[in-house]
Amino acid sequence: MSVPFAVTRRQFLQTGGALVVGFSLAGSIGEALGQTVGAPKNFKLVDAWLAIDANGRVTVYSGHVELGTGVETALTQMVADELDVPFASVGIVQGDTLLTPDQGPTWGSLTIQVAGLQLRKAAACARRAMLALASAQLGAAPGDLQVANGAISRGRTRLTYAALTRRRALEVPFDEKVELKKAGAFRIVGKSIPRVDIPAKVTGEFTYMQDFKVRGMLHGRVVRPTAMKGTLESIDDSAARKIPGFFTTVVKGNFVGVVARTEWGAIKAMEAVECRWSDWSGLPPMDQVYETVKKTAVKQTITPMKEGDAAGVLASAAKRIDATYEYPVQTHGSIGPSCSIADVRHDRALIWSASQSTHWTQRQIAKMLGMNAEQVRIIYLEGAGCYGRNGHEDATADAAILSQAIGRPVRVQWMRQDEHGWDPKAPPYVADLQGALDATGNVLAWNFVTWLPFRIGGAVDVPLLAQDLVQGDVAIQTADNMNAGTMESDAKPPYTFPNVLSTVHKVATTPFRPSWLRSPGRMQNTYANECFMDELAAAAGADPVAFRLKHLQDTRGTECIDACIKAAGWQTRPSPNKQPGTGDVVTGRGFSYVFYDNARTYVSAVCDVEVNRKSGHVRATRFVVAHDCGLIVNPDGVKAQIEGGIIQTLSRTLIEEVKWDGSRVTSVDWASYPILAFDAVPKIEITLIDRPEKPAWGAGEPICSVVPSALSNAIFDATGARMRTAPYTPVRVQAALARL
Amino acid sequence: MKSFVLDVNGHTRSLKAEPETPLLYVLRDQLGLKGPRFGCGLGQCGACTVIIEGTATRSCITPVSTVHEKAVTTLEGLGSSRRPHRIQQAFIDSQAAQCGYCINGMIMTAKAFLDKNPRPTEDDVRRALARNLCRCGTHPRIVDAVMHAAKGA
Numbered sequence: 063m064s065v066p067f068a069v070t071r072r073q074f075l076q077t078g079g080a081l082v083v084g085f086s087l088a089g090s091i092g093e094a095l096g097q098t099v100g101a102p103k104n105f106k107l108v109d110a111w112l113a114i115d116a117n118g119r120v121t122v123y124s125g126h127v128e129l130g131t132g133v134e135t136a137l138t139q140m141v142a143d144e145l146d147v148p149f150a151s152v153g154i155v156q157g158d159t160l161l162t163p164d165q166g167p168t169w170g171s172l173t174i175q176v177a178g179l180q181l182r183k184a185a186a187c188a189r190r191a192m193l194a195l196a197s198a199q200l201g202a203a204p205g206d207l208q209v210a211n212g213a214i215s216r217g218r219t220r221l222t223y224a225a226l227t228r229r230r231a232l233e234v235p236f237d238e239k240v241e242l243k244k245a246g247a248f249r250i251v252g253k254s255i256p257r258v259d260i261p262a263k264v265t266g267e268f269t270y271m272q273d274f275k276v277r278g279m280l281h282g283r284v285v286r287p288t289a290m291k292g293t294l295e296s297i298d299d300s301a302a303r304k305i306p307g308f309f310t311t312v313v314k315g316n317f318v319g320v321v322a323r324t325e326w327g328a329i330k331a332m333e334a335v336e337c338r339w340s341d342w343s344g345l346p347p348m349d350q351v352y353e354t355v356k357k358t359a360v361k362q363t364i365t366p367m368k369e370g371d372a373a374g375v376l377a378s379a380a381k382r383i384d385a386t387y388e389y390p391v392q393t394h395g396s397i398g399p400s401c402s403i404a405d406v407r408h409d410r411a412l413i414w415s416a417s418q419s420t421h422w423t424q425r426q427i428a429k430m431l432g433m434n435a436e437q438v439r440i441i442y443l444e445g446a447g448c449y450g451r452n453g454h455e456d457a458t459a460d461a462a463i464l465s466q467a468i469g470r471p472v473r474v475q476w477m478r479q480d481e482h483g484w485d486p487k488a489p490p491y492v493a494d495l496q497g498a499l500d501a502t503g504n505v506l507a508w509n510f511v512t513w514l515p516f517r518i519g520g521a522v523d524v525p526l527l528a529q530d531l532v533q534g535d536v537a538i539q540t541a542d543n544m545n546a547g548t549m550e551s552d553a554k555p556p557y558t559f560p561n562v563l564s565t566v567h568k569v570a571t572t573p574f575r576p577s578w579l580r581s582p583g584r585m586q587n588t589y590a591n592e593c594f595m596d597e598l599a600a601a602a603g604a605d606p607v608a609f610r611l612k613h614l615q616d617t618r619g620t621e622c623i624d625a626c627i628k629a630a631g632w633q634t635r636p637s638p639n640k641q642p643g644t645g646d647v648v649t650g651r652g653f654s655y656v657f658y659d660n661a662r663t664y665v666s667a668v669c670d671v672e673v674n675r676k677s678g679h680v681r682a683t684r685f686v687v688a689h690d691c692g693l694i695v696n697p698d699g700v701k702a703q704i705e706g707g708i709i710q711t712l713s714r715t716l717i718e719e720v721k722w723d724g725s726r727v728t729s730v731d732w733a734s735y736p737i738l739a740f741d742a743v744p745k746i747e748i749t750l751i752d753r754p755e756k757p758a759w760g761a762g763e764p765i766c767s768v769v770p771s772a773l774s775n776a777i778f779d780a781t782g783a784r785m786r787t788a789p790y791t792p793v794r795v796q797a798a799l800a801r802l
Numbered sequence: 803m804k805s806f807v808l809d810v811n812g813h814t815r816s817l818k819a820e821p822e823t824p825l826l827y828v829l830r831d832q833l834g835l836k837g838p839r840f841g842c843g844l845g846q847c848g849a850c851t852v853i854i855e856g857t858a859t860r861s862c863i864t865p866v867s868t869v870h871e872k873a874v875t876t877l878e879g880l881g882s883s884r885r886p887h888r889i890q891q892a893f894i895d896s897q898a899a900q901c902g903y904c905i906n907g908m909i910m911t912a913k914a915f916l917d918k919n920p921r922p923t924e925d926d927v928r929r930a931l932a933r934n935l936c937r938c939g940t941h942p943r944i945v946d947a948v949m950h951a952a953k954g955a
Contacts, residue, residue, distance in 0.1 A: 130901025130938055256897060263902030264893040264909060265886060266837030266877035273836045306803065306820060325831050326823045329843075397841050397849055397937050398903040447901030447938050478842040698897060702943070706900055709939030732846040732935060740928040743941040 102436070105163040108191065109232035111184035112141065118212045118224040120145065120152045122184075125165030126177035127157040128259065129418055130447040131762055132699040133173045135257045139695055140178050143250040144185035144243055147212040147223065157420040157442025166521065167419030169450070169547070169578060171760025174695055175662065178758065183240050190241075191234040192226040245693070245754035252754060254698035259444075271416040271443040271454075272401045272475065279403060280309055281325045282464040282474040283332035284528075285318040286484060289725035290574075292339035294318065302334040311335060312467040317531035319464045321472060329477070343724030345573055352388045352492040358569040361516040367554035370561035375507035379498030383601055387590040388787040389491040389770070390719040393729075394579055395737055398446025399476035400453035400485070404461035406431060407469070411438045415458040416445025422523040423455050427462050430529045449710070450547075451524050451577035453485040459528035479730040486524045486577035487720055489515050489546055493590035498561075503602030505613055507561035510590065514549040514583060515576045516568040518542065524577045546576035549583025552767065555591045556657040557613035574720075574727075580710065581766035584658060592654040592771030593786065596637065596778065605634045606653045606775065618690060619657055619664050622751060626666035626688035627653075629749045637779040646676040649683075650780025654768035663764040664690040664751075667708075669772035670744075673780045675799060678792030682712055682744040682773060687765060689748065692756035703762040705746050711769035713738035715788045806870045810835075811879030821867035826850045828866045829876060837877025837906045841935075848907035848934035852876050858914035877906045880913065889913055892951035893944075900938035907934045912948045920955055922948075 103110040103123075113121045122141050128134040134154055142149045155161050157168075165177045189209065196214040197204045199221065208215050212223045243251075262268035287294070299311040302320060307327025312319040318337055322328035346354040376382060403414045411431060417423040420440040428438040445454055453476055461474040476484075493512040500506045525543045554564040599609035607627050614620055626632075632651070642648035650673070655666045670684040685708050694700055717736055721729040729735035774785045783798035803818045810833060817832050824843070829835045829852065838861050841849030845863040852861045853875040881887035886894065889909050899905045908931060915930040916922070922930070927948045936944065 130899075130903075132900070256894070257899075260894055260897060260899050260902070261883040261886070263899045264877075264890045264905055265881060265883045266835065266906065267883055268902065269836065270839075270903065272840060273830075324827070326820065326827045395937050396903075397847055397901070397935060398839060399841070444901070446903035449937070475840065478844060478846075702897060702900060702940070705942055706939030709941055710937065713939075731844055732842060733844075737935060737937060739933075739935070740931050740941050740945065743928075746942060 103161065106236055108184055108187045108234050108236050111163065111181065111236065112188060112232070114223050114227040114232070116224050116228070118147070118151060118222055120147055122152060122154045122181060123162040124154050124156050124177065124181060125162045125421060126168045126173045127418065127420070127442050128444055129168055130444070131703060132257050132696065134259060135255055136174055136695045136699055137178050137181055138258065139250045139253070139255055140182050141185045143248055144182045145189050146209045149250050149255060151212060157440070159420050159424045159438070159440045164421035167422060169418060171763040174758050175760045182242055183238060184236060186240040186242050187234060187237050188232050192223055192231045195226050195229060195231045196221045248754065251693070251695050252697070252752070254696055257699070269443065270398065271414060271445040272398055274403060274414055274443055275473070276403055276405065276471050279471045279473050280321045280323060280468070281328035282319050282321045282461060282472040283328045283477065284460050284474065284480065285320065285332055285335050285337055286480065287316060288339045289342035291342040291344060292725070295338040295340055298336040301336065302331040305330045305334055310468060312464055314463065314467070315532045317463060317528055319460065321464055321468055325475070341725070345722050345724050348722060351391070351490045351573065354573070355490050355492050355513050355569065358513065358571055360567045361570040362568040364550065364566050364568070365564060366550055366566060367562050367564040369559070372507045372509045372561040372563035375561045376496050376498050376509055379506065381499040381601065382496065383597055384494070384496050385594055385597055385784070385786060387493050387495070387593060389586045389589060390788060391490050391574060392488040392579055392714055392718050393482055393720055393735060394449050394452035394485055395735070396446040396448055396452050396481060399478055399481040400457035401445060401473070401475045402454070402458040402461040403471060403473045404458065404465040405471035406462055406465040409437060411462060413438065413440045413458060413462060414443050415440050416443055416448070416454040417458055418448055418451065418454065419523060422521060423458055426455070426523055426526055427459060430459060430526060431462060431466055450579040450582065451486060453481050455523065456484070456527040459526035463528050463532065482735055483727045483730040484527060487574040488579035488582065489572045489574065489576040491586040493587070495590055495594040497594060497598050499598060499602050503604055505557070505559045505598055508555060508559045508563070510553060510555070510564040511567070512553060512587065512590070513567045513569050515544045515546045515572040516570055517545050517548065524575060527575070544572065544576055547578030547582035549586070551659045552584040552587040552591070552656065554660060555595070556616070556619065556655065556660065557595070557610065558615045559613065580707070581763040584656070584763065585711065585767040585770065588654070588656045588767040589770040589774070592656070592768065593774050593784070596652070596771070596775040597784065600637050600778070603636050605636055607632060608634060610653070610655060616657065619655070622664035622688050622690045623655055623666045625749050625751060626668060626686060629688065629747060630668035630686035632668060637775070638782040639779045642780050647672050647674050648780045650776045650778070652772045652775030652777070652779055654772035654775065656764060656767045658760070658764035658767060662759040663761065665764045665768050667765070667768045667772045669776045671773065671776040671780055673777055673795065675781065678795035678799065680716060680777060680790050680795055681742060684745045684747070685772070686747045687749065688751060689761065689765065690751035690753065691759040691761045691764070692753050693758040694750060694752045695758055697750055697752070700750060700761045701748050704748050704765045707762060707765035708746055708769055709738060709743055711766040712742070712744070712773065715770040715773055715790060716742070717789050717791065719789050804867070806866055808869055808871070809873040811875055819866050822865045824862050825852070825864040825866050825869055825874070826861040829861060829874070835876050835878055839903060839906050841903070846935070847904070848911060849904050851907040851910040851934070853910055853914050856914065856917065858911045877909060880909070888954050889916070889948070889951040892947040892954065896943045896947035896950060898940055898943035898947040900940050904934060904936045908936070908944050912951065916948070916952055916955070920952060922952055924949060
């Protein structure tokens with residue numbers, strides 16, 4: 063198949079009656095299409111967002127991508143419903159920088175809420191335009207026409223969408239204010255449609271990024287410095303050259319890569335290259351990391367909430383409580399290490415990547431290669447789940463540098479130690495809280511302080527590891543380039559107190575290259591807030607839920623809490639549990655609540671635990687959740703996200719912590735950085751609160767934010783010991799018990 | 803380079819490779835299979851699992867020289883989306899995948915396990931899958947799927 067270098071929008075239109083470029087860009091079609099570079103599409107017009115071909119098949123162009131959360135299915139439901147076409151007639155092209163709009167990264171549980179809403183609007187505009195055209199042709203008012211299954215009819219006269227599209231019905235402006243379907247009119251939205259990707263994923267037919275191949279492709283691997291900021295002093299690749307299949311070594315600054323004709327050859331060559339790196343040991347000692355964070359230079363201070371005079375009231379309070387909460391540095395832990403293929407020519411680059419933000423990556427790669435963004439095309443292929451900005455973008459940069467150096471397509475597959483050791487990390491978190499209670503057990507004052515990495519504004523991604531290595535400077539954690547996500551979200555409590563001060567210090571550096579990891583900041587802030595709320599309730603001798611409810615002025619939030627405690631069979635009493643059991647193993651229950659981002663999605667959770675007082679081992683036995691994300695597009699999809707969020711965040715809170723020495727990350731495999739296994743998975747019971755008349759809010763991240771606090775509060779209920787530093791390893795739990 | 807003969811999913815395959823090459827790369831890069839996946843290269847996560855002569859085996863740490871003239875089954879050898887194996891069908895019915903990257907290992911480990919233990923309890927299934935890692939938190943659905951597959955046998 064031969065496709066010209068530049069294909070104009072009009073040429074595409076002529077090929078199939080519409081601007082249609084295939085659903086699946088994998089395999090040879092993808093390769094051929096990949097040779098095309100075209101003028102940017104005009105997303106002010108509806109036909110840039112979706113196309114309908116001669117057979118009535120609908121292609122949607124989505125800037126947001128499937129990361130394994132099921133959004134491909136949910137977005138398809140939203141478009142099919144809004145457009146009144148069968149679910150099976152819609153396919154989505156995702157993340158291709160040439161074909162899809164820049165809707166920002168696929169992050170923050172915003173795909174349904176924001177990107178999906180845009181797609182719905184595009185579909186509504188298309189439907190409206192076709193209805194107007196049909197109305198004129200049939201000489202009937204739009205209200206007198208029937209719209210169903212991709213056709214508009216009046217009596218026996220029927221006009222298909224395909225026919226209307228041929229008459230350029232979709233070449234109309236994208237109207238942000240277009241009217242959308244209302245509750246009651248949905249046919250596909252609200253149903254648990256099975257995911258479209260699962261049959262291929264369970265049979266080995268699915269093409270992940272890691273499976274993709276292009277003709278003439280070579281295999282690359284990167285040789286990492288022995289110290290994070292070590293510089294290359296010498297290199298000897300004589301042994302690597304003897305490896306069968308060896309092609310070449312590429313050295314640029316501190317970037318050292320090998321290329322071979324076979325994958326195994328590349329791995330062997332990577333291991334055979336002998337580099338001498340300079341010493342560097344600038345990382346803070348692990349056991350002092352939180353003190354280091356607090357002592358870091360502050361670049362900016364913000365106060366997300368300021369009511370009354372918290373400091374004054376706390377200074378003279380009769381009953382005052384102080385607590386500090388700490389949450390560790392963590393890695394994304396994708397099961398499949400990052401992977402990318404780049405084919406960089408002198409005037410253009412064609413790249414396949416599993417980046418969650420292909421449009422941002424396109425700009426970063428172009429800058430790194432010395433090209434304009436238009437000369438770089440990134441085609442999205444799904445990788446292993448990333449849960450935030452993991453190593454996909456860095457593997458993409460590695461492949462681009464190697465390909466540019468040798469003028470051939472290069473596939474870079476990160477090794478396990480690349481992913482664990484060099485992906486950007488969730489930064490260390492610490493928060494200090496102080497609270498005062500009045501004589502009746504109400505919160506008089508609340509003071510919250512945390513220290514978060516300064517976030518450079520605008521659409522700026524985490525810096526590319528390869529670019530920093532090439533430039534000889536891995537000074538990648540300075541205020542000039544940090545983006546760990548909007549971590550200050552949920553720094554203010556969801557409750558009403560007379561005196562509140564919430565302070566966020568944005569610090570100028572952090573020990574590792576920071577990035578967002580599922581529920582960035584919101585989870586840690588909610589951890590601190592909800593554990594502290596529990597400490598205040600205990601100090602007031604109050605039931606933890608009743609104590610929250612009397613400080614909550616939010617009807618929808620109250621309904622969410624009520625639904626949860628009803629489902630959990632919550633017994634009203636203060637913590638700790640007076641009858642936790644008599645043997646080594648004691649039981650307790652903990653509660654937590656969030657209004658995510660202080661703006662969307664309510665979640666309440668009850669966690670039941672067993673704590674072995676002798677061994678310090680903690681086991682969450684049951685999670686009961688009530689979840690209100692407004693309109694639910696796919697109930698089973700939301701449940702899957704809730705289950706996953708609970709299990710992953712339990713894992714993070716119970717056992718996960720990146721380990722390091724002065725020079726580098728030392729937890730570079732699953733033995734040194736384990737994650738939760740099957741035997742530790744709790745029973746999960748979910749109540750979904752569906753509000754079809756409300757906007758669809760995000761699901762996925764919000765549940766994560768309540769898990770650590772629910773768990774910590776449950777451990778307190780069982781034992782009377784407060785766990786304020788995660789992960790709750792047996793050693794830490796034993797220490798907390800010993801302090802009682 | 804040495805010559806090896808493998809029975810892969812019922813087909814005889816002849817190939818040349820360095821003897822220490824992990825079976826994973828032979829299956830993926832030389833035989834074009836996508837079921838077995840690279841996860842760690844250390845035998846820790848299970849994403850690369852294949853069945854060799856009836857035993858679930860981590861192909862990332864299995865040199866090709868050790869499987870010469872042996873029978874290897876991969877995920878593709880069980881069934882296809884048109885005709886899924888009952889375990890694959892159970893994973894579809896339970897919607898037991900999120901990113902799906904680990905699922906090859908879950909299904910292949912479950913297959914070898916169920917062949918020897920056709921009537922397991924949920925705890926048996928959890929123990930059988932204890933060394934397979936999933937990062938998305940799909941565990942409850944995976945256990946459901948394996949239990950359903952067992953009941954449907």
